[in-house]
Amino acid sequence: MVQQRVVMVVDMQLGVFATQRVARDICCQRINQLIDAAEQVIFIQHAEADMQPGTEAFEVLPELHQPTSALRVTKTACDAFWRTSLAQELEAAGITGFVVCGCATDYCVDATIKRAAGLGYRVTVAEDAHTTANRPAANAQVLIAHHNDVWRNFTVPGNPVLVQPVASILEQWAGA
Structure with a gap:
């Protein structure tokens, strides 16, 4: 069976980005x-507090392309x-x-990658397509580099x- 080109986009939502995240545009x-x-494409969307399905906060960032064929999964953890x-x-x-990208590197992206690998899925992390916020213990750039390692x-x-990266x-997908 030929491996599909699948991307899982984690928590790239308006409510998540109410907190400033590093390098949002890139x-x-x-x-x-x-x-x-x-x-x-699989959009993973987090639901909690004011970020519930049907609310603006729950919506995927408007600058992201959203194919009509995309799968959507709502999570609470x-x-x-x-x-x-x-x-x-x-x-x-x-x-x-699948390839994983999204937000937040040190929470939802990390937890999903580790669980997926443990369940036997072949996981590729897009090392330059995940983001997070500065935290009290470390700034976002350090957290991103640390988690990639x-x-x-x-x-x-x-x-x-x-x-x-x-x-x-993309180069590998183009050659497949």
């Missing part, structure tokens, strides 16, 4: 490049698999691997997490 540009080249239909949606679509070295025997992912 992150969105790179995510759009992945969306435009993908065969399947950092881990996009926790008590959601994500695994069932992936199975129904025959998806066994952690994911590169995350041990799941036989199923390493790949961490690559968007340009490399």
Whole structure:
């Protein structure tokens, strides 16, 4: 079976970006490049407090391309698999691997990547297409670099997490 070009976009929502995130514009540009080249797009949307389905805060950022064929999964935890239909949606679509991008690097993106790898999905992280906010313990750029390093070295025997820039992912997809 030929591997699909699938991108999972985590929590790129108006309510999430009510808190300033580093490099929003460039992150969105790179995510759009992945969306435009993908065969399947999956938007993961977080719901909590004032950020509920049907509210403006819940909506995906308007600058992101949103194909009508995109799958959408609503979550209530950092881990996009926790008590959601994500695994069932992936199975129904025959998806066994995907590229992950989005927000927030140190919370929802991290939790989803680690869970997906542990469940056996082939995960590629778009190392330059995820973002977060400055935190009390570290600024956003340090957190992003740290998590890229952690994911590169995350041990799941036989199923390493790949961490690559968007340009490399697109080049590989173009050659597939």
